[in-house]
Amino acid sequence: MLTKTLAGAGTDRGPGGPGGGRSRRMPAGLVTPLRGLAGLTGLVVLLEVLPHTPLVSADYLPPASKTAEALWQLLAEDAFWTALGDTLTGWGLGLAVAVVAGVVAGIVIGSVPLLRAVTASTIEFLRPIPSVALIPVAVLLYGTELRSKLLLVVYAAFWQVLVQVLAGMQDVDPVADDTARSYRLGTWGRVRYVMWPTALPYVMTGVRLAATVALVLTITAELVIGAPGLGNQIAVAQTSGAVPRVYALVLVTGVLGVTINLMARAVERRALHWHQSIRREG
Amino acid sequence: MLDVRNLQKVYTGRHRNVEALRNLTFHIGAGELVCLVGPSGCGKTTLLKCMAGLLSPTGGEVRLDGSPVTGPPPGMAVVFQEYGRSLFAWMNVRDNVALPLRRKKLGKARERELVDHALEVVGLADAHRAHPWQLSGGMQQRVAIARAVAFEPKVLLMDEPFAAVDAQTRAELEDLIRRLWRELGVTVLFVTHDIDEAVYLGQRTIILSTSPTVVQEDLTIDLPDERDQLHTRSSTRFAELRSHVYEQIQRAKHHNGDTEAPPADRSEDLAPQTTKS
Amino acid sequence: MTRTTSTVLTLVRRALLALGLPAVLFAVWWFATAGSTDFYVPPLSTVLGKFGEVWTGERLLSDVVPSLVRLSAGYLLAVVAGVGLGLVVGTSRVVRDVLEPVLELFRAIPPPVLVPVIMLFAGIGDTMKVIVIVSGCIWPILLNTVEGVRAVDEVLSDTCRSYGITGPSRLWHLTLRSASPQIVTGMRQALSIAIILMVISEMFAASNGLGFTIVQFQRSFAIAEMWSGVLLLGLLGFALSLLFRFAENRVLAWYHGLRRAQRNP
Numbered sequence A: 001m002l003t004k005t006l007a008g009a010g011t012d013r014g015p016g017g018p019g020g021g022r023s024r025r026m027p028a029g030l031v032t033p034l035r036g037l038a039g040l041t042g043l044v045v046l047l048e049v050l051p052h053t054p055l056v057s058a059d060y061l062p063p064a065s066k067t068a069e070a071l072w073q074l075l076a077e078d079a080f081w082t083a084l085g086d087t088l089t090g091w092g093l094g095l096a097v098a099v100v101a102g103v104v105a106g107i108v109i110g111s112v113p114l115l116r117a118v119t120a121s122t123i124e125f126l127r128p129i130p131s132v133a134l135i136p137v138a139v140l141l142y143g144t145e146l147r148s149k150l151l152l153v154v155y156a157a158f159w160q161v162l163v164q165v166l167a168g169m170q171d172v173d174p175v176a177d178d179t180a181r182s183y184r185l186g187t188w189g190r191v192r193y194v195m196w197p198t199a200l201p202y203v204m205t206g207v208r209l210a211a212t213v214a215l216v217l218t219i220t221a222e223l224v225i226g227a228p229g230l231g232n233q234i235a236v237a238q239t240s241g242a243v244p245r246v247y248a249l250v251l252v253t254g255v256l257g258v259t260i261n262l263m264a265r266a267v268e269r270r271a272l273h274w275h276q277s278i279r280r281e282g
Numbered sequence B: 001m002l003d004v005r006n007l008q009k010v011y012t013g014r015h016r017n018v019e020a021l022r023n024l025t026f027h028i029g030a031g032e033l034v035c036l037v038g039p040s041g042c043g044k045t046t047l048l049k050c051m052a053g054l055l056s057p058t059g060g061e062v063r064l065d066g067s068p069v070t071g072p073p074p075g076m077a078v079v080f081q082e083y084g085r086s087l088f089a090w091m092n093v094r095d096n097v098a099l100p101l102r103r104k105k106l107g108k109a110r111e112r113e114l115v116d117h118a119l120e121v122v123g124l125a126d127a128h129r130a131h132p133w134q135l136s137g138g139m140q141q142r143v144a145i146a147r148a149v150a151f152e153p154k155v156l157l158m159d160e161p162f163a164a165v166d167a168q169t170r171a172e173l174e175d176l177i178r179r180l181w182r183e184l185g186v187t188v189l190f191v192t193h194d195i196d197e198a199v200y201l202g203q204r205t206i207i208l209s210t211s212p213t214v215v216q217e218d219l220t221i222d223l224p225d226e227r228d229q230l231h232t233r234s235s236t237r238f239a240e241l242r243s244h245v246y247e248q249i250q251r252a253k254h255h256n257g258d259t260e261a262p263p264a265d266r267s268e269d270l271a272p273q274t275t276k277s
Numbered sequence C: 001m002t003r004t005t006s007t008v009l010t011l012v013r014r015a016l017l018a019l020g021l022p023a024v025l026f027a028v029w030w031f032a033t034a035g036s037t038d039f040y041v042p043p044l045s046t047v048l049g050k051f052g053e054v055w056t057g058e059r060l061l062s063d064v065v066p067s068l069v070r071l072s073a074g075y076l077l078a079v080v081a082g083v084g085l086g087l088v089v090g091t092s093r094v095v096r097d098v099l100e101p102v103l104e105l106f107r108a109i110p111p112p113v114l115v116p117v118i119m120l121f122a123g124i125g126d127t128m129k130v131i132v133i134v135s136g137c138i139w140p141i142l143l144n145t146v147e148g149v150r151a152v153d154e155v156l157s158d159t160c161r162s163y164g165i166t167g168p169s170r171l172w173h174l175t176l177r178s179a180s181p182q183i184v185t186g187m188r189q190a191l192s193i194a195i196i197l198m199v200i201s202e203m204f205a206a207s208n209g210l211g212f213t214i215v216q217f218q219r220s221f222a223i224a225e226m227w228s229g230v231l232l233l234g235l236l237g238f239a240l241s242l243l244f245r246f247a248e249n250r251v252l253a254w255y256h257g258l259r260r261a262q263r264n265p
Helices: A002-007 A028-052 A064-076 A078-111 A113-126 A131-142 A146-170 A174-182 A187-225 A230-239 A243-272 B044-051 B093-102 B108-121 B137-150 B167-184 B195-201 B229-234 B236-252 B270-275 C002-032 C044-056 C058-091 C093-108 C111-122 C126-150 C154-162 C167-204 C210-219 C223-251 C253-263
Strands: B002-012 B017-028 B033-037 B059-064 B076-079 B155-159 B187-192 B204-208 B213-220
Touching: A028 A064, A028 C093, A064 A243, A078 A113, A078 A146, A078 A187, A078 A230, A078 A243, A113 A146, A113 C002, A131 A146, A131 A187, A131 C167, A131 C210, A131 C223, A146 A187, A174 A187, A187 A230, A187 A243, A187 C111, A187 C167, A230 A243, A230 C111, A243 C093, A243 C111, B002 B044, B017 B044, B017 B059, B033 B044, B033 B195, B044 B155, B044 B187, B076 B137, B076 C154, B093 B108, B093 B137, B108 B137, B108 B167, B137 B167, B167 B187, B167 B195, B167 B229, B187 B195, B195 B229, B195 B236, B204 B236, B213 B236, B229 B236, C002 C044, C044 C058, C044 C223, C058 C093, C058 C126, C058 C167, C058 C210, C093 C126, C111 C126, C111 C167, C126 C167, C154 C167, C167 C210, C167 C223, C210 C223, C223 C253
Parallel strands: B017 B213, B033 B187, B033 B204, B076 B155, B155 B187
Antiparallel strands: B002 B017, B002 B059, B204 B213
């Protein structure tokens, strides 16, 4: 139990967490969401009131109502939906490529001990290289094309998946592996029936982390390189001084982030509901 | 020394209230070693937490030297069952033992002396630098005991401290407790669910009913003061006392504050859960 | 005698395994680009030559150092603020319930979009960059601290109470230490965000710094210089992660030991 709480750093958060809502007055299931709602309402009120005070100028921080108005206009624009589509395309394609590549590479490297030993240092070196370092390269090679985005997204997301898959393949219970060997399962058999099932929870964690990172890099590419998408819309709105629009778009990216997060967690939980083992994010 | 008067504890739950302790009254004199035994789920841990000032009772009171216990009193040390969770994994053995002493501001030399002595008497003189998780379960519990010893408490409360260690280690630790008690002159309340342990260790054994808990019997253990695992446990008197306590506990299972059959065994872990909020 | 030989052999083997592939990759890059006439992919020898030329002279002081100062200022501020707020939020259940959805929303906003927003307030100076880094890095640290504080063991907490360990002593010896594995996880996530934000904020609007200079090279088609910058950023990321791992192994030695002990009882 101790290990679970220690290990679950930042993994499972939400109303159902340990020590979940118990109170004397209200049904437990309701207290936490209501408090959360109060928090969000408070934020909106604060954002509405703050620009009317001398503390913050409304030029920089428009009242929440203005932002809401801008958001409403935004939702009526075709350009916005195209941009959202572009962002999602870049994100989805990049993530898919990174996951497939990461899983395949992870299985190959993870199932051959020698390969693992040989590649370890290289992976440790390449992984922390910030993929924003590739921005100038991407601009030169692909300009504002989709490929530019993909280069950044895939590079960043690939390592998240690969590292988790490798960790998972290493976590194989020696007893299970010995059992498989004693039944004369071949390498492929052991990968298929012993290593992959063990690694699956790690893979799911890797995919979840990669999904978040992929979104960050997609938006970055749009913002900095100017590839079409939400990030580019923000840059354009900012240069043209449409401040409420900037905030509305930022809010959209936030909601997108939350949605992706929740979806990834739901998928992860569904795939892992049977799995009790202790995992750790790398 | 330690007075428990009409102690009552009701847990207020979401859908129902659970009366863990009904009406408990007993007294522990200075320098006594008293065991508290009862059927599983009788609220032993709740009682101990109330006495340690970690939990406030619903009714009644606990008095230490005449003054009511409202929070953890300074002259009291507690040894918990879960040794793995009551030690600081990020400190070595020595720092674990020394930490509670810092607040007492005794001066470096005195602090060092207390820690050295405490580790020595529990047989860990050469484990100062180790971390708790590098030790076996029994050794970890020794660290927790050393911490209590170094604290120089007037009262030592122990909550099923040996429930999670193996039988041989357990016997050693029981003798360690008897020795420490006699050498230090400390008052000890030892909570256990093990009947043998309850008879072997104490001068008195308080037998509790199932919850809502009352005192079922306050039994004097008239075994000679010199005890050892081999001879004491094979004596006839030990066997008699043991069967007596056993019978009482069997009766206790069907007896409680309501003096009617209790509802299906309420598990003890209900208690800590419902208190959280 | 044989023992020394075998230790030497193990060391050689390790060195080969660790350095083999990087050496091969380096060689491949070197020879594949050796006579390169491709404008975009200059020979590695040229890039390395430029590396020494560009980054050791005046630029070290005028671009590399400012970037590193912004990075460390922003990161350290984020750590202090994130852990501090995390302790407050994590200790009170009500505060946690109220703030959690708000914090989750802030965390989910891709940090780079903060650059244009913060530029509105803070202009394009160093303050802007530091604020950008802080406001991107703080969330993982804060939320992980909350998680860690919340997971403090109940028995340990009772132990502290019964021994009268309260106040600052409890905060330091119990809460912070016991939450440190989660805090470190948050800090690790934050570090990579910090590097990204440093580079991006400089690419977006700056007059010096690594990100700025590299983009300048790219825009002026100084390709070899640009590649050397990319290389430098890569090395920086690697060095920082090495430093982080070194610090982590010191601070969390107990935690790794504990986990090993739990895995093989």
